Amino acid sequence: xxxxxxxxxxxxxxxxxxxxxxxxxxxxxxxxxxxxxxxxxxxxxxxxxxxxxxxxxxxxxxxxxxxxxxxxxxxxxxxxxxxxxxxxxxxxxxxxxxxxxxxxxxxxxxxxxxxxxxxxxxxxxxxxxxxxxxxxxxxxxxxxxxxxxxxxxxxxxxxxxxxxxxxxxxxxxxxxxxxxxxxxxxxxxxxxxxxxxxxxxxxxxxxxxxxxxxxxxxxxxxxxxxxxxxxxxxxxxxxxxxx
Numbered sequence: 001x002x003x004x005x006x007x008x009x010x011x012x013x014x015x016x017x018x019x020x021x022x023x024x025x026x027x028x029x030x031x032x033x034x035x036x037x038x039x040x041x042x043x044x045x046x047x048x049x050x051x052x053x054x055x056x057x058x059x060x061x062x063x064x065x066x067x068x069x070x071x072x073x074x075x076x077x078x079x080x081x082x083x084x085x086x087x088x089x090x091x092x093x094x095x096x097x098x099x100x101x102x103x104x105x106x107x108x109x110x111x112x113x114x115x116x117x118x119x120x121x122x123x124x125x126x127x128x129x130x131x132x133x134x135x136x137x138x139x140x141x142x143x144x145x146x147x148x149x150x151x152x153x154x155x156x157x158x159x160x161x162x163x164x165x166x167x168x169x170x171x172x173x174x175x176x177x178x179x180x181x182x183x184x185x186x187x188x189x190x191x192x193x194x195x196x197x198x199x200x201x202x203x204x205x206x207x208x209x210x211x212x213x214x215x216x217x218x219x220x221x222x223x224x225x226x227x228x229x230x231x232x233x234x235x236x237x238x239x240x241x242x243x
Contacts, residue, residue, distance in 0.1 A: 002127075002157060002186070002207055003096065003127040003129070003157040003158040003186050004158075004186050004207070006045075006095050006127065007044050007073070007148060007207075008071055009044060009077065009240060010200045010206075010240055010243055011205075011206065011207055011208070011236055011239060011240055011243075012044040012045065012206075012207040012208075013043050013044055013045075013069075013207065013208050013210060013232070013233065013236055014043065014044065014045045014046065014047050014207070014208065014209045014210070015034075015038040015045070015046050015047070015210060015211070015214060015229070016046075016047050016049055016051075016074070016186075016209060016210065016211030016214075017031055017034055017035060017038075017046050017047065017048045017049065017061060018051040018052050018053075018211060018220055018221075019031060019048070019049065019050060019051060019052050019053030019058065019061065020052045020053075020220075020221055020222075020223075020243075021052075021059050021150075021223075022050075023057075023162065024205055027052075027053055027057055028060065028064075028173075029056075030223065031048075031061045031064065032064065033223075033224070034223070035061075035069070036223040036229075037066065037226050037229070037243075038214075038224070038229065039069065039072060039119075040226075041226055041229040041230050041233060042229075042230075042233045043157070043229065043233070043236075044052070044058040044073065045072070045073035045074055045075065045095070045096075046065070046072075046074045046075075047074070047075045047076065047077060047096075047098060047209060048061045048062055048065070048074065048076050048077070048221050049076070049077040049078075049079065049080070049098075049155045049211075050073070050077075050078055051211075051220065052220075052221070053065070053083065055081075058076060058078060058088065058147055059088060059215065059243070062074070062088055062091075062092035062094060063092055064087075064092075065088070065092065065093075066092045066093045070093070072096045073096075074094055074095065075089060075091075075094045075095060075096035075097050075098060075127075075129075076088045076089050076092075076094050076097050076098075077097060077098040077100075079100065080100070081176055082097075082099045082114075082117065082118060082121070083099040083117065083121060083229075085098070085099060086121050086126055086128070087121075088089045089126040090125055090126055094126060095126070095127060095128075096126060096127040096128070096129055096157075097126055097128055097129065098128075098129040098130075098131075098160065098178070098190075098209070099128065099129070099130050099131065099156075099242075100131045100134045100136075100137055101130070101131050101132070101134050101137040101149045101160075102128070102130025102131060102132060102152045102155050102156045103130070103132055103141065103148045103149075103152040103155060104132055104133060104137070104139055104140070104141045104143065104145075104148035105134075105137045105138050105139065105140060105141070105154070106140055106141065107140045107142075107230075108141065109139070109144065111141060115151075115155060118155050119155075127157040127158065127160075128155070128156040128157050128158075129153060129156060129157070129158045129160050129188060129190075129209075130152050130156030130158070130159060130160060131160040131161075131190065131202075132145070132149050132152045132158075132159055132161070133145060133148070133174075134160065134161075134162050134190070135162040135163065135164055135166065135168070135190075135191055136164050136165065145177075145181070146181050149178065149181050149182055150181075153182065153185050156208070157186065157187065158185075158186035158188050158207075159178065159182055159185060159187050159188070159192040159200070160188045160189075160209065161174060161175055161187060161188070161189055161190060161205070162189070162190045162191035162192065163177045163191055163192050164210070165191070165192060166212060166220060167191065167192060167211075167212035167213070167218065167220065168191060168192050168220075169192040169194075170189050170190070170191055170201065172200065172201060172204075174195075175187070175201055175205055176204055177187060177203050179205070180206045186206045187204075187206050188205060188206060188207045188208060188209060189201050189203045189205045189207075189209070190208075190212075191207045191209070192213075193208050193210050193213060193227050193232075194213050194218075194232070195213075195228070195231045195232045195234075195235050198232055198235040198236055198239070199235050199236075199238065199239045200215070202239055203239070206237075210232065213228060213232065214228050214229050215228075216228075216234070
C-alpha cells in the first residue's frame with residue numbers, strides 16, 4: 001500500500017506532537033490532551049517527535065497511541081535516527097515514520113552506507129516520509145536537487161519539502177519545483193503551513209505535516225490551540241470539496 005492509500009481522504013493533514021510540557025507527568029498529560037484534540041478536530045494522523053522530549057518519551061507516547069487509538073493513523077520521527085524511528089513505528093503499530101533527510105545531506109561514501117541501511121530495514125510494514133533539501137540539513141552529496149530527489153524516491157514512500165526552518169513558510173516556488181521533479185510521487189509540505197497558505201500550497205502538494213502553527217501564538221513550545229486546528233481544517237475541507 002502506498003503512503004497516500006493509507007488515508008480515506010485527499011490532502012491528508014498530519015499533526016505534530018512535539019512532546020512539550022516538561023518531563024514525567026507533564027509531557028504525558030500534554031501528549032494525551034493534544035492527541036485527543038487533534039483527532040477530534042479532524043486531523044488525519046499524528047506524528048510523534050522528540051523535539052522537546054526523549055526517545056523514551058516517544059516510546060511511551062507510541063505505546064499510548066497503540067493502546068488508546070488502535071483505529072487511527074500515527075507515526076514517529078526520532079530526529080536524526082532512521083533506524084530508531086523505523087523500529088519504533090514497527091514495534092508500536094505506527095503506519096509511517098519521518099526522517100528529516102533521506103538524501104543529499106551526506107558525502108558520497110557515507111551516503112552509500114546510509115542507503116544500504118535503509119534498504120536493509122525497509123520491509124513494507126512502515127511508510128517512510130523523507131526530506132530532501134530539508135530545513136537545517138546540510139547539502140553534501142555533490143548532486144543536483146533533481147538527482148537527490150530521484151534517489152530519495154527510491155528510498156522512501158513520500159518526499160517532504162520544507163523552507164528554511166521550523167514554522168518558516170515553505171516557498172511556493174520550491175513546492176512547485178519539487179512537484180515538477182517528482183511527478184506523481186507523493187509530496188508532503190513539512191513546515192510553515194498556515195490557514196492562509198494551506199489551500200494554495202496543497203493545490204500542488206499531496207498532504208501536510210503541521211506543528212508550530214497549531215500551537216498558541218504559532219510557537220512550537222506552546223500548548224495546542226484547537227481553534228487554530230479547526231480553522232486550518234476548514235480550509236483543507238474546502239479544498240477537498242473542490243477536487
